[in-house]
Amino acid sequence: MNDLAATSRRLRDLGVRRAELLIDRRRAEANIATFAGRAAAAGVALRPHFKTHQSAGVAAWFRAAGVDRATVSSAGMAAYFVGHGWGDLTLAIPANPLEIPAYDELASRTRLGLCVDSAATAAALAAGLRHPFALWLEIDTGHGRTGIVWDDADTLIDVARQAVRAVAAHSPVPRLAGLLTHGGQSYRGAGPAAAAAVFAEVRDRLQASRRTLTQAGIAANLLSAGDTPGFAASSDWSGLDEARPGNFVFYDLMQLAAGVCRPTDLACAVACPVIGVYPARGEAMLHGGAVHLSYESLATPAGPVFGRLLGLTADGFAELLPGWEVTALSQEHGRLAAQTPAARTALNGLQPGDLVLVAPVHACLTCEQFGSYRTLDGVELPRYRRD
Amino acid sequence: MNDLAATSRRLRDLGVRRAELLIDRRRAEANIATFAGRAAAAGVALRPHFKTHQSAGVAAWFRAAGVDRATVSSAGMAAYFVGHGWGDLTLAIPANPLEIPAYDELASRTRLGLCVDSAATAAALAAGLRHPFALWLEIDTGHGRTGIVWDDADTLIDVARQAVRAVAAHSPVPRLAGLLTHGGQSYRGAGPAAAAAVFAEVRDRLQASRRTLTQAGIAANLLSAGDTPGFAASSDWSGLDEARPGNFVFYDLMQLAAGVCRPTDLACAVACPVIGVYPARGEAMLHGGAVHLSYESLATPAGPVFGRLLGLTADGFAELLPGWEVTALSQEHGRLAAQTPAARTALNGLQPGDLVLVAPVHACLTCEQFGSYRTLDGVELPRYRRD
Numbered sequence: 185m186n187d188l189a190a191t192s193r194r195l196r197d198l199g200v201r202r203a204e205l206l207i208d209r210r211r212a213e214a215n216i217a218t219f220a221g222r223a224a225a226a227g228v229a230l231r232p233h234f235k236t237h238q239s240a241g242v243a244a245w246f247r248a249a250g251v252d253r254a255t256v257s258s259a260g261m262a263a264y265f266v267g268h269g270w271g272d273l274t275l276a277i278p279a280n281p282l283e284i285p286a287y288d289e290l291a292s293r294t295r296l297g298l299c300v301d302s303a304a305t306a307a308a309l310a311a312g313l314r315h316p317f318a319l320w321l322e323i324d325t326g327h328g329r330t331g332i333v334w335d336d337a338d339t340l341i342d343v344a345r346q347a348v349r350a351v352a353a354h355s356p357v358p359r360l361a362g363l364l365t366h367g368g369q370s371y372r373g374a375g376p377a378a379a380a381a382v383f384a385e386v387r388d389r390l391q392a393s394r395r396t397l398t399q400a401g402i403a404a405n406l407l408s409a410g411d412t413p414g415f416a417a418s419s420d421w422s423g424l425d426e427a428r429p430g431n432f433v434f435y436d437l438m439q440l441a442a443g444v445c446r447p448t449d450l451a452c453a454v455a456c457p458v459i460g461v462y463p464a465r466g467e468a469m470l471h472g473g474a475v476h477l478s479y480e481s482l483a484t485p486a487g488p489v490f491g492r493l494l495g496l497t498a499d500g501f502a503e504l505l506p507g508w509e510v511t512a513l514s515q516e517h518g519r520l521a522a523q524t525p526a527a528r529t530a531l532n533g534l535q536p537g538d539l540v541l542v543a544p545v546h547a548c549l550t551c552e553q554f555g556s557y558r559t560l561d562g563v564e565l566p567r568y569r570r571d
Numbered sequence: 572m573n574d575l576a577a578t579s580r581r582l583r584d585l586g587v588r589r590a591e592l593l594i595d596r597r598r599a600e601a602n603i604a605t606f607a608g609r610a611a612a613a614g615v616a617l618r619p620h621f622k623t624h625q626s627a628g629v630a631a632w633f634r635a636a637g638v639d640r641a642t643v644s645s646a647g648m649a650a651y652f653v654g655h656g657w658g659d660l661t662l663a664i665p666a667n668p669l670e671i672p673a674y675d676e677l678a679s680r681t682r683l684g685l686c687v688d689s690a691a692t693a694a695a696l697a698a699g700l701r702h703p704f705a706l707w708l709e710i711d712t713g714h715g716r717t718g719i720v721w722d723d724a725d726t727l728i729d730v731a732r733q734a735v736r737a738v739a740a741h742s743p744v745p746r747l748a749g750l751l752t753h754g755g756q757s758y759r760g761a762g763p764a765a766a767a768a769v770f771a772e773v774r775d776r777l778q779a780s781r782r783t784l785t786q787a788g789i790a791a792n793l794l795s796a797g798d799t800p801g802f803a804a805s806s807d808w809s810g811l812d813e814a815r816p817g818n819f820v821f822y823d824l825m826q827l828a829a830g831v832c833r834p835t836d837l838a839c840a841v842a843c844p845v846i847g848v849y850p851a852r853g854e855a856m857l858h859g860g861a862v863h864l865s866y867e868s869l870a871t872p873a874g875p876v877f878g879r880l881l882g883l884t885a886d887g888f889a890e891l892l893p894g895w896e897v898t899a900l901s902q903e904h905g906r907l908a909a910q911t912p913a914a915r916t917a918l919n920g921l922q923p924g925d926l927v928l929v930a931p932v933h934a935c936l937t938c939e940q941f942g943s944y945r946t947l948d949g950v951e952l953p954r955y956r957r958d
Contacts, residue, residue: 281924459665479866537668
């Protein structure tokens with residue numbers, strides 16, 4: 185209760201009046217330093233996925249840690265970061281043939297990596313872009329979303345051969361930049377050991393795909409993989425050339441539930457005003473709904489959870505406040521449930537106009553809901569926004 | 572397959588290159604006309620909730636249908652519509668005491684309705700606003716989200732009395748504007764009969780709350796209710812003074828599943844490029860994910876559904892294309908599954924660079940993901956965006 189009240193007072197002192205996304209910069213920088221250190225130790229290039237934050241301000245913290253390349257997930261996001269001086273970007277989603285003019289414009293301004301998992305798209309890119317670009321082949325190492333299945337040797341060789349041929353018609357160095365994968369199955373596991381096992385399997389499968397191509401006389405060069413759970417659970421990243429995790433900069437309740445971060449690593453949260461208190465049903469209502477937190481939820485035995493409360497002290501974000509869960513969202517409302525006797529007692533002290541700090545389930549989607557963030561020391565961080 | 576290919580060609584002709592939200596204006600205007608007609612027939616004022624579209628351009632279609640008042644869900648959204656000439660707005664979410672300066676500014680520029688369900692917030696508003704405003708008491712008629720429980724006479728009379736007293740200190744006409752409710756439980760039912768039953772129950776309970784206050788000597792004046800399923804399933808709205816549904820302008824798969832609209836009423840959809848085709852698993856991948864569609868899903872026996880495909884003809888949106896479902900989303904990817912033999916055959920004709928039209932599960936949250944929309948005749952419709 186003390187923590188709840190103290191957090192509310194501090195948020196009010198920060199000038200929060202309505203739902204706002206706050207970032208604990210110290211935690212974010214510590215998370216960046218951990219991953220930059222692991223990359224350096226393994227001789228792996230860190231190419232963080234900027235879709236999590238989409239902010240030039242946060243990107244500058246990466247640059248200060250020695251990172252000079254990044255991953256993005258749309259042409260618009262790439263253009264935003266090129267505009268902020270990023271000169272080496274990989275668009276890690278199968279290229280969209282309809283956006284070739286945008287890719288070509290990007291390729292004229294930055295080192296651009298594009299990825300494909302079909303010969304048709306490779307041919308379209310090679311025919312359509314006038315400026316040089318790096319062509320990556322996307323491999324499905326078990327996630328089952330996009331990419332050529334890692335052990336489907338026939339398709340792999342066929343698409344790679346056609347891709348090289350397509351590039352050859354337009355490039356003095358006709359070769360693939362490398363093989364790229366997203367080990368997204370690491371999100372399905374329970375516990376850090378499972379995530380580390382996914383990391384190892386993804387790396388091994390990517391290496392196997394490269395061997396398949398090498399044996400067929402096709403040079404595939406670099407191996408690039410990226411997913412936060414796998415890389416967070418593995419301290420030794422060797423065997424890869426490039427690491428593309430993104431979420432680790434802020435982490436979230438999903439990563440916490442997977443056991444790959446600590447509560448004290450959570451670096452972004454949504455401050456929300458309390459607009460109603462309902463002691464009879466053990467709940468308060470927040471003006472903070474799906475348009476602020478996103479609709480992604482954590483499955484728990486008692487039902488979905490859309491957020492938990494964090495404490496805030498003079499030193500920054502603190503531990504999670506036990507006993508509080510956001511159990512339902514509508515467009516603008518968030519239902520905050522007091523789940524323990526202590527929380528139900530503390531609920532009686534809540535008033536409309538108090539503020540709480542909600543740790544999101546999925547930081548990437550929550551960040552997407554805001555046009556800018558604010559650090560605890562009051563620095564505004566605008567971000568890229570799609571039209 | 573024919574429809575799939577024809578839709579892709581038409582979307583390409585419209586100039587769609589990446590995920591974009593399209594609106595069939597003719598359908599939206601027909602939906603508006605239906606609701607404006609029911610309101611007029613019952614002598615009920617239509618005060619549509621603009622949180623669904625948040626666009627001055629769409630709001631203008633309402634104005635053309637004779638609507639001169641609206642509902643919003645945040646002070647920022649209110650300011651946007653005041654800036655576009657809307658002079659009568661109700662903020663239908665319990666007022667946030669921290670935003671009193673913003674409310675006062677709004678009240679200086681428009682007829683502003685605010686709602687409360689606690690004496691503390693009523694007192695804070697009355698003390699804090701210098702400009703006149705309409706104070707609504709929010710009633711919980713069964714939704715269980717916000718509001719005073721409709722048959723909790725003691726609380727109702729107590730809060731109403733304190734609210735009137737608070738207003739009295741600042742107004743020559745010390746009275747409540749009325750009782751306001753959101754019959755959101757209509758979203759839980761199955762079928763139009765259930766939604767119509769919720770409508771009737773909500774109206775009856777709201778009337779009962781007013782009688783309780785009247786008997787205690789407190790004038791509560793108007794009765795305002797709003798939820799699309801209930802109002803869509805009920806052709807006779809009499810017994811209320813004001814109707815505040817919002818979603819009906821576009822409808823969506825959730826309303827369709829509830830049986831309160833037809834496929835031919837669906838008026839917004841997201842055009843998405845195909846970026847991968849995977850016949851072996853009967854799927855294609857769209858560059859259209861949670862950041863485009865939102866993460867809200869429809870529960871089906873086979874698992875969650877995040878969207879279905881619509882056809883597009885020269886006349887506008889057509890029927891749903893059978894056999895296609897968006898079965899998973901990540902941040903930017905949407906997994907499109909071919910669920911019938913015919914769809915699996917058609918899948919073989921799909922290529923990266925083709926386009927599909929995805930009907931969203933929840934239009935309000937999908938619209939929230941875009942900075943602007945486009946009508947099928949090429950008119951750009953910008954919308955309000957939170958910072």
